[in-house]
Amino acid sequence: xxxxxxxxxxxxxxxxxxxxxxxxxxxxxxxxxxxxxxxxxxxxxxxxxxxxxxxxxxxxxxxxxxxxxxxxxxxxxxxxxxxxxxxxxxxxxxxxxxxxxxxxxxxxxxxxxxxxxxxxxxxxxxxxx
Numbered sequence: 001x002x003x004x005x006x007x008x009x010x011x012x013x014x015x016x017x018x019x020x021x022x023x024x025x026x027x028x029x030x031x032x033x034x035x036x037x038x039x040x041x042x043x044x045x046x047x048x049x050x051x052x053x054x055x056x057x058x059x060x061x062x063x064x065x066x067x068x069x070x071x072x073x074x075x076x077x078x079x080x081x082x083x084x085x086x087x088x089x090x091x092x093x094x095x096x097x098x099x100x101x102x103x104x105x106x107x108x109x110x111x112x113x114x115x116x117x118x119x120x121x122x123x124x125x126x127x128x129x
Contacts, residue, residue, distance in 0.1 A: 039113045046088050046103045049081045050119045053090065053101045058121065067099045067121075068092075088117070098122075 053070070056079040060068045070092040073079045083090055088103040098121040105115050114127040 042085070042088070043113060043117070045085050046117055047119075047125065049085055049090065050101050050103055050117060050125075051123070052081050053079055053092065054099075054119045054121070054123060057092065057099050057101070067094050069094065087113075 053073065056073050057067055060066075060073065060076075060078055068076070068078070070083065070090060073092075074083070081090070085103075087105050087107050089106065091102050091104070093100040093102060100118050100120045102116060102118040105113060114129055116128045118126045120126075
């Protein structure tokens with residue numbers, strides 16, 4: 001009897017955990033502006049690319065004492081990320097004391113995804129419709 005109770009307890013806890021996990025995934029996708037499964041996949045890939053570029057900027061700054069353009073990061077093999085992940089294309093905006101890596105969406109056929117996503121030197125994401 002106690003084995004059955006233990007097994008049922010594990011199943012119930014697992015079900016509750018899966019429910020909470022699914023709700024967190026849905027809210028993360030909604031926060032990023034993705035309202036469709038394909039949109040959520042695209043946003044996840046774009047965010048990963050932005051993080052890779054931002055990390056490369058931070059490494060470049062640590063070794064060179066300055067930030068680099070996207071072209072410089074690619075030509076020096078600091079990143080292996082492509083310049084775009086359709087429908088988004090990437091750019092780097094350099095400032096005196098920091099940088100901002102920007103992904104800009106092209107086209108109007110991607111409702112439910114942000115027009116622009118960016119990450120700064122503090123690894124803080126921003127998005128705009």
